[in-house]
Amino acid sequence: MSAGQLLAVGVIAFLALSAFVDVATSIGKVGANSGPPQGQLGGQVDGLHMTVGREARLTFDLFLGSGGAMSPACIGANLTPEFKVVKVTFLGSPGGPWRNDESCGGILETGSTIPIVIYVVPQYPGDYSIRVRPKVRARTVGVGTGGSISVGA
Numbered sequence: 121m122s123a124g125q126l127l128a129v130g131v132i133a134f135l136a137l138s139a140f141v142d143v144a145t146s147i148g149k150v151g152a153n154s155g156p157p158q159g160q161l162g163g164q165v166d167g168l169h170m171t172v173g174r175e176a177r178l179t180f181d182l183f184l185g186s187g188g189a190m191s192p193a194c195i196g197a198n199l200t201p202e203f204k205v206v207k208v209t210f211l212g213s214p215g216g217p218w219r220n221d222e223s224c225g226g227i228l229e230t231g232s233t234i235p236i237v238i239y240v241v242p243q244y245p246g247d248y249s250i251r252v253r254p255k256v257r258a259r260t261v262g263v264g265t266g267g268s269i270s271v272g273a
Contacts, residue, residue: 166267
């Protein structure tokens with residue numbers, strides 16, 4: 121073989137090896153972000169005090185640590201009938217209506233955090249145990265938070 125032919129064979133071998141390595145590493149990256157999303161909800165619920173008939177906010181940060189994207193990103197909580205949910209915002213934008221104890225809005229990519237605010241109006245005085253969870257289409261997908269809310273007349 122001539123020097124030119126050896127050089128051509130070397131270049132072809134290098135390109136083939138590079139393509140193989142690129143495909144192999146891409147498969148590894150796709151596998152790391154596949155599977156069900158695992159969200160983590162941060163925020164304080166325990167010890168909140170509210171007044172019947174006066175709008176209040178429940179503020180949370182939703183972090184997606186692993187898995188695929190949350191599409192749509194949802195938040196669920198056992199708020200009704202004790203609280204009327206006025207609206208829910210995801211990253212400042214209005215979410216969907218509060219139905220079946222949840223609201224959805226937007227897409228959350230792995231490694232991202234978005235603020236979520238639930239605007240509520242307490243309907244009755246009392247002490248209520250609240251549990252809030254990250255969800256995707258009525259399915260809990262990660263770690264929630266909770267606590268007790270005291271509502272005065």
